[in-house]
Amino acid sequence: MDKKKIDILAAKIRLETLKVIHSRGFGHVGGSVDLAELMAVLYGAEMRFDPKNPRWPDRDWLVLSKGHAGPVSYATLGIMGYYPLADAYTLNFPGTHFPSHTDRKLTPGVDLTTGSLGQGVSTATGAALGNRLDGRDNWVYCVIGDGEADEGQVWEAFHFACAHKLDNIIYFIDCNGYQLDGPTDAILPHGNLTAKVKGFGLHVQEIDGHDTAAIYDAIEKAKATKGVPSCIVLRTSKGRGATFAEPKHDHSSQPKEEQWQEALAAAEQALRDAENA
Amino acid sequence: MKLNLIAKHENDPRACRDGLVEELKKLMAADDSVVYVDCDLMSCLGTKSLRQLWPDRAIEAGIAEANAAGIAAGLAATGKKVYLHSFGTFASRRIYDQIYMSAAYADLPVHVLGSDAGVVAAFNGGTHMPLEDGAMYLSIPQAVVFDACDYAQLAFVTRAQVDIPTVTYTRFVRKGVVQVYGDDTEFAVGKGVVLHESDHDQATIITSGIMVDESLKAYEALLAQGITVRVIDMFTWKPLDEDLLLKAARETGAIVTAENHNLTCGLGSVVANSLVRHCLVPQEFVGVDDRFGQVGPQAYLMDEYGLRSANIVAAVQKAISRK
Numbered sequence: 262m263d264k265k266k267i268d269i270l271a272a273k274i275r276l277e278t279l280k281v282i283h284s285r286g287f288g289h290v291g292g293s294v295d296l297a298e299l300m301a302v303l304y305g306a307e308m309r310f311d312p313k314n315p316r317w318p319d320r321d322w323l324v325l326s327k328g329h330a331g332p333v334s335y336a337t338l339g340i341m342g343y344y345p346l347a348d349a350y351t352l353n354f355p356g357t358h359f360p361s362h363t364d365r366k367l368t369p370g371v372d373l374t375t376g377s378l379g380q381g382v383s384t385a386t387g388a389a390l391g392n393r394l395d396g397r398d399n400w401v402y403c404v405i406g407d408g409e410a411d412e413g414q415v416w417e418a419f420h421f422a423c424a425h426k427l428d429n430i431i432y433f434i435d436c437n438g439y440q441l442d443g444p445t446d447a448i449l450p451h452g453n454l455t456a457k458v459k460g461f462g463l464h465v466q467e468i469d470g471h472d473t474a475a476i477y478d479a480i481e482k483a484k485a486t487k488g489v490p491s492c493i494v495l496r497t498s499k500g501r502g503a504t505f506a507e508p509k510h511d512h513s514s515q516p517k518e519e520q521w522q523e524a525l526a527a528a529e530q531a532l533r534d535a536e537n538a
Numbered sequence: 539m540k541l542n543l544i545a546k547h548e549n550d551p552r553a554c555r556d557g558l559v560e561e562l563k564k565l566m567a568a569d570d571s572v573v574y575v576d577c578d579l580m581s582c583l584g585t586k587s588l589r590q591l592w593p594d595r596a597i598e599a600g601i602a603e604a605n606a607a608g609i610a611a612g613l614a615a616t617g618k619k620v621y622l623h624s625f626g627t628f629a630s631r632r633i634y635d636q637i638y639m640s641a642a643y644a645d646l647p648v649h650v651l652g653s654d655a656g657v658v659a660a661f662n663g664g665t666h667m668p669l670e671d672g673a674m675y676l677s678i679p680q681a682v683v684f685d686a687c688d689y690a691q692l693a694f695v696t697r698a699q700v701d702i703p704t705v706t707y708t709r710f711v712r713k714g715v716v717q718v719y720g721d722d723t724e725f726a727v728g729k730g731v732v733l734h735e736s737d738h739d740q741a742t743i744i745t746s747g748i749m750v751d752e753s754l755k756a757y758e759a760l761l762a763q764g765i766t767v768r769v770i771d772m773f774t775w776k777p778l779d780e781d782l783l784l785k786a787a788r789e790t791g792a793i794v795t796a797e798n799h800n801l802t803c804g805l806g807s808v809v810a811n812s813l814v815r816h817c818l819v820p821q822e823f824v825g826v827d828d829r830f831g832q833v834g835p836q837a838y839l840m841d842e843y844g845l846r847s848a849n850i851v852a853a854v855q856k857a858i859s860r861k
Contacts, residue, residue: 318617365615366645373615374644377635383605384640387612394573394594395616414636417605424600 262306262477265538270340271301271473272532275502277336277346279521279528281359284350287515288361291500291507292406293333295437295470299495300337302476303402312342315369321399322372322388326381326415327406327435328362329513335359338370379412381405382432386418389430389490400484401430408440411449416461422490423462431483432492434458435470437499439510455494463492470495502528542720543733545754550689550717554710557693558651559584562621565700566592571617572700575610577603577624583653583712585623603628607636607648614646619700626652626659626668626709634674642678642705649699650675655685655709655747656798657839659831667831668709673803675707676776682706682727683775685746685797685805690719691773698727709747716751718771730779731771733757741792741854742768744783744809746775749796749824752840755847756796760854767854778808780816787817792857796824796850820860822853 275297282288304310308321325334332352339346344358351357358367362376373388375381385403392399405415422430436454438445445451459465464486468475476495483491500506504527505520516524565572566588573595580586580598588596597613599606603624610622623629629652641648652671654660659667675683682702686692692710699706718733725731730744734757745753750771757769768786772779787793793813795806806823813821826843840846 364644373612374639377639379604380608380636380640383608383636384612384615384644386605387609388615389612390597390609391613391616391618394613394618414604414608417602418608420602421599421605421609425597 262474264474267301267305267473268538269532269535270305271297272528272535273340274300274333274336276525276528276532277340278333279503279525281332281335281349281352283521283525285352285354288332288352288513289329290503290514291439291511292327292435292437293330294503294506295497295499295501296330296333296404296435297501298471298473299404299433299476300333302473302480304337304341306477307480309399310341312370315343319397319399322385322401324373324375324381324385324388324401324403325363326375326385326403327378327409328375328381330404331359331361331363334363334371335368338368343370378406378409379414382415382418386422386427386430389427390425393427393429399429402433403430404433404435407434407436407438407445407451407454410434410451410454419458419461419463426488427490428487430490431480432490434492434494435497436494437497437510439499439512441512458492458494462489464489465492465494467494467496470497471501502531539726539729540722540724541731542723544717544720545733547716547751547755549714552689553584553713554689554692554715555584555653555712557689558696558710559587561693561696562588563591565697566595569619572619573597573613575599575606575620575622577601577606577628579624583623603632604636607633608640610648611640611644611646614641614648621649621651623651623653625666626655626671627666630668630671630674630707637705638678642681647702647704650705650707652707652709653712655711656826657831657836657843657845658711658748658798660836660839661833663833664831669800669826669831671707671709672775672799672805676803676808678705680704681776684708685773685775686710687747687750687771687773688715688718690721690723691725694725702727711748715748718750728774728777728779730782731773732782733769733771735768736766739766739768739790741794741857742770742786742790743794743796743850743854744770744772744805745796746771746773746805747798749798749845752845752847753796753850756850756854759847759851765854765858772805775805775808778812780812783809783812784817787813787819791819791861793819793821794824794850794853794857795821798845799825801825801827820857822857824849824853
């Protein structure tokens with residue numbers, strides 16, 4: 262992996278994610294921008310896809326089960342050429358193809374509809390089973406929030422994936438430590454989430470979710486693991502790089518325009534820094 | 539369409555579910571993209587044979603129905619034609635949000651089979667008695683809802699579902715049912731079956747499922763009193779056969795609906811919705827009147843909830859008197 266190239270892509274995705282949400286003025290900033298590095302590695306170095314044929318049966322799938330992170334997908338898919346980026350600056354406007362939560366009917370490149378938390382983990386797992394039945398060698402990537410892991414359905418899906426020995430799916434848990442009402446430890450503490458997932462029989466790795474090299478290495482290790490599904494626990498900072506959101510790890514934000522301008526300027530600077538690194 | 543009406547009020551020696559299983563076997567043999575998902579109830583439906591024949595495509599999801607619904611939707615997203623079975627309660631209440639969002643809203647057809655509709659759940663009791671499953675699926679946009687009455691009809695529905703591009707839900711009976719139709723009867727999705735009709739019918743009974751036989755008994759009892767009624771098996775609840783319904787309303791002037799379901803938002807409600815808008819005639823309702831299920835033999839429960847031919851006869855007399 263060309264780390265510099267991927268780091269630049271991550272900075273672009275973060276900046277574009279902010280621009281997408283800024284187009285509406287408010288939205289789920291925190292849990293979107295903290296996935297910029299993951300999306301950069303997936304779309305920049307790992308995934309097989311064709312923006313001109315979004316439903317290509319042999320494509321790799323990306324299921325954002327934490328559907329409220331939609332804007333990071335819209336930014337990424339725009340950068341990858343599925344549609345002009347400006348199209349995504351219609352977030353949540355009437356008739357838009359870019360709703361708060363990812364919707365396979367509306368957005369080219371979105372593989373499954375999510376929003377009701379926990380459900381994307383099951384549908385992604387079903388898609389992995391379907392791909393295996395068809396004898397395809399493609400991968401399904403599924404991104405789960407740590408707050409989302411409150412949902413029992415997440416664990417039902419893990420149980421199923423292990424029982425059916427699905428080794429063509431990789432789950433990521435975005436452990437940013439916060440959910441809507443506060444720190445996850447103050448709501449339903451998960452304890453050692455990595456150990457819990459391991460206890461279900463998955464191959465688990467825990468890494469820094471903002472380190473693109475670590476993400477790439479973990480995905481390569483997961484791909485080499487046969488006979489069991491893999492899970493990569495990403496330690497992240499909710500709101501990463503969004504100057505108004507990261508200090509408080511807000512779930513959703515409605516900043517003032519001057520705060521937006523400050524955040525966009527900081528993200529542009531971060532992109533220049535990555536390019537000059 | 540060909541109608542072979544048996545209607546001797548005699549139980550079919552075959553289990554109703556076998557009609558479904560045989561059709562699934564034919565479908566799975568003919569088409570590799572047909573898959574079947576169950577939630578630890580294959581033994582109850584007689585589908586373990588599918589697992590023996592196609593271990594990869596007859597998928598056991600265990601006692602985790604919410605996940606099973608998501609697995610089904612995910613399989614549909616890869617182009618599979620998916621049947622999903624559980625008891626009617628779990629196939630509706632337990633997985634409603636999953637079927638709604640992951641499947642229906644996402645435009646992914648999953649064909650849900652909910653066994654032992656209404657009072658047929660008998661000895662499994664009130665916890666397992668789906669009297670609102672139809673209401674839930676009727677509320678999902680574009681979903682197709684069936685209430686099948688016997689072996690031949692359930693076999694037809696199973697066969698027809700595979701080509702329907704939206705979520706479908708079928709409520710049915712696993713075991714013994716009265717044989718209404720000969721196996722050579724031909725059905726069509728969204729088309730009611732006229733079981734009795736004359737040019738001097740004084741009312742029309744609209745029914746489905748286990749209430750078809752009760753309605754046929756009511757027809758005979760009314761005939762003995764000199765009252766001729768039309769009888770329609772409206773086994774597709776949605777889309778409703780409005781042409782047939784409104785023709786009957788215009789020609790007979792009174793409607794009685796009879797269903798093994800809560801009267802709130804079931805067959806009677808969709809019929810009333812149509813009549814109010816297009817042809818207002820007196821309507822009487824036979825069904826479970828806003829009560830929970832309970833444990834007991836099916837015959838006891840049918841008496842208890844007023845699901846008998848005598849209830850239908852009384853409802854017809856009342857409807858005619860209101861004309």
